[in-house]
Amino acid sequence: MTKAIVRWDGTITWKPPASYKSSCTMDVTFFPFDRQNCSMKFGSWTYDGDMVDLVLVDRYVDRSDFFDNGEWEILNATGRRGSRRDEVYWYPFVTYSFILKRLPLFYTLFLIIPCLGLSFLTVLVFYLPSDEGEKLSLSTSVLVSLTVFLLVIEEIIPSSSKVIPLIGEYLLFIMIFVTFSIIVTVFVINVHHRSSATFHFADMEMRSPELKTRKGVGGRRGGAPPRGREDQNHAWAAMLEKATSSVRYISRHIKKEHFIREVVQDWKFVAQVLDRIFLWAFLTVSILGTVLIFTPALTLFFSSP
CATH class of the missing domain: 1.20.58.390 (Neurotransmitter-gated ion-channel transmembrane domain)
Structure with a gap:
């Protein structure tokens, strides 16, 4: 049971001890830098405007009793009066709009x-x-x-x-x-x-022409050394050929390694x-x-x- 104040001019002031909770659809497009516009509509759907009329005292909502919130800030709070009509009766209502801004810190x-x-x-x-x-x-x-x-x-x-x-x-x-x-x-x-695994280094080998001794008069080879000396020369020639082959192999290997290092460095670059x-x-x-x-x-x- 609540008290109603009746004034001499017939005005009745009634403050119902109630807390009204309202929900509104949120637009989270710009979250967390968003703003929301929430509205609350008050009116009587039982009595028409001839029986109960709603008067908007002030366009701006009194925010002296509002508490600060750590997440939202009220930018604007306004009210407006409107009415809904049907074929016979009209029904007044008051709409309060609250523009809220989220604190994004x-x-x-x-x-x-x-x-x-x-x-x-x-x-x-x-x-x-x-x-x-x-x-x-x-x-x-x-x-x-x-x-x-x-x-x-x-x-x-x-x-x-x-x-x-x-x-x-x-x-x-x-x-x-x-x-x-x-x-x-x-x-x-x-x-x-x-x-350079996909690159095959070509094996290059230079063959030296085989040297023969010059033939002398009568079909004999001129200046032919004795038999023992000839065998010694063949032995030295075989050793020299092996040494030359080893040098060529080492040279090819060094060139190939150098080429591979260059290719790897190029890929790294x-x-x-x-x-x-x-x-x-x-x-x-x-x-x-x-x-x-x-x-x-x-x-x-x-x-x-």
Whole structure:
């Protein structure tokens, strides 16, 4: 039972001791830099306007009894009077609209800044030497971290299939970004460890002409040495031929090793150049993507209600 104040002019003031709870559909497109417009409508659907009339005392809601909230800030709270008519009767109502702005400091510190840091860690993957296996480990760790952040955000924001939240778009962008960086890193490491295995070095051998002694008069070879000396010369010639063959083999082997080293160094240089190209390309894409995604939300956040 509550008290009603009856005045001399017939005005009755009744303040019901009740707490009204209202819910409204949230637009999480620009979460966590979003604004929400929630409305509360008061009216009588039992008595028409001739029996119960609602009068709007002030257009602006008195916020002297409002408590500060750590997540939301009231930008504007206004009321307006309207009426609904049918064939015979009319029904007055009063609608109060509350424009709320989310305070994004908590989400900025614990969600957005870590995501920005992870995105730039992905860029630093291409700054590591090409022969380091930690390049893939770093990229995979960043991808797992982003997946955890996505699960955390899914629990925070209201479930909705109509729009994708801003922070969700950014996380998906970074996850695609990191996945592509892993593919590129695998390609660069493969290039770095390539060699000349598919190249076959041609065996080149120079044959010396066989020298014969000159024939003398009557068909005899002129200046022919005695038999013992001739055998000794053949032995020295065989040893010299073996030594020459060994020298040629060593020379071919050294040339081949030198060629292989040159090819390997060329592939390493190509991998280093690719790393630098992808470093600047990914850095540019990361900065542009971040600016393009967050600019509309920040513009709306700092604009007047």
